[in-house]
Amino acid sequence: MIALISSAADWFLSLILLYKYVALFLISYVAALALPVPASTTVVAAGAFASAGYLNFPLVLLTALAANVAGDLTGFFAARRWGIRALSSLGLGFLVHTSGFSTLKRYLQNFPRLIIFSTRFVTEAGPAVNVFSGVTDLNTKLFVTYDILGEGAYVILYSGAGYILGSAWQDHIGVLTRGVFLIEMVGITFIVLRMFLRAYRTHR
Template identity: 30%
Template sequence: MSILSALLTWLLLYKYVALFAIVYAGSALLPLPVNAALLAVGAFSGEHYFNFWISLVVAVAANCAGDLTAYLVTRHWGEKVTHALRLDRFRFFGYLGEELRNDAAITVFLTRQAGYLSNISNFLAGLVEVPFLTFFFFDLVGNLVEPPTALTIGYVFGSYWSNFSLPFDVATGIIAVAVIIFVLARISRSIARKYDPPQSGAGQS
């Protein structure tokens, strides 16, 4: 039995408790097929086995709770991890931290739609100490986009929900790659601004 089949069985047996557990675990740490599960729950809602609005509230709450868990873990223990892994020796890590703090709003919001990149960004946000309220607000706003989209697609297309699982994953992959490009481009520009040669005539040493 595949992981997804097992998750779907749990959803049918334990409903909202299973939904909360699966979405929470997926957003906190584990690489679970959460999008596929949400598509399925949307389809189950169309068949009145789940309530759409209760499912939406549960999914958003679980997503936020999982994201905050990952963020707070690295926020609390991040410095020790950074020293243990000697990440602070790498200049790129410094650039990345600075960029994530400067563009926290947009990166937190966009990575909520970016599949597994969301998990990585939760840990990084805590590690580089993105302000809590900034993280929480844009995490909540971002989580009001992806779960409802998945649930709605499942609701509309019913038993054909599985046809949309791969396209949905590809779309989140596109967003993930676009966010990484954005962050790297900003870092590249930041390096250029810091280390560009001074204008001639501006003084020399």
């Protein structure tokens, strides 16, 4: 399984070297849309290739940012337009009326900036938040603003790390994933602590 994932990652790296910015755009777009492709690894690698002079660093930043934002907005607007209808046609329309859906909607309405910004760093969570934001009719201007800010920070962090690490990027990529996990944990702990304090005050 690990060998399979590793060879898939190698294939994506080859694509970046063969088709450069077109491949970087397509991989990042598809990952932002929903499909599980190693977008973060390819963005770090693109930064490292720019460090070697093979790619242009500002173009890497622009391509990755444009692709990520385009993928996020596709998910957001598609869910806004067809989300409820798609759920109903799949026989899952009842989900919208469940308490779990209402709770998630309330969290998104209470912390939209934090949730949108922080989930840009998590390839698995980002697409789900895009779709959920679209289905729950979140303010478009708010979504677009924090999506661009979050994706901008994500692209600068990942490709910048690749640029600094250069040819040693594969040996030190772990520090980046742990750093992002740390940022996520700060965000989650903040939300849970706020919930805890609110419940404590209400109970008292």
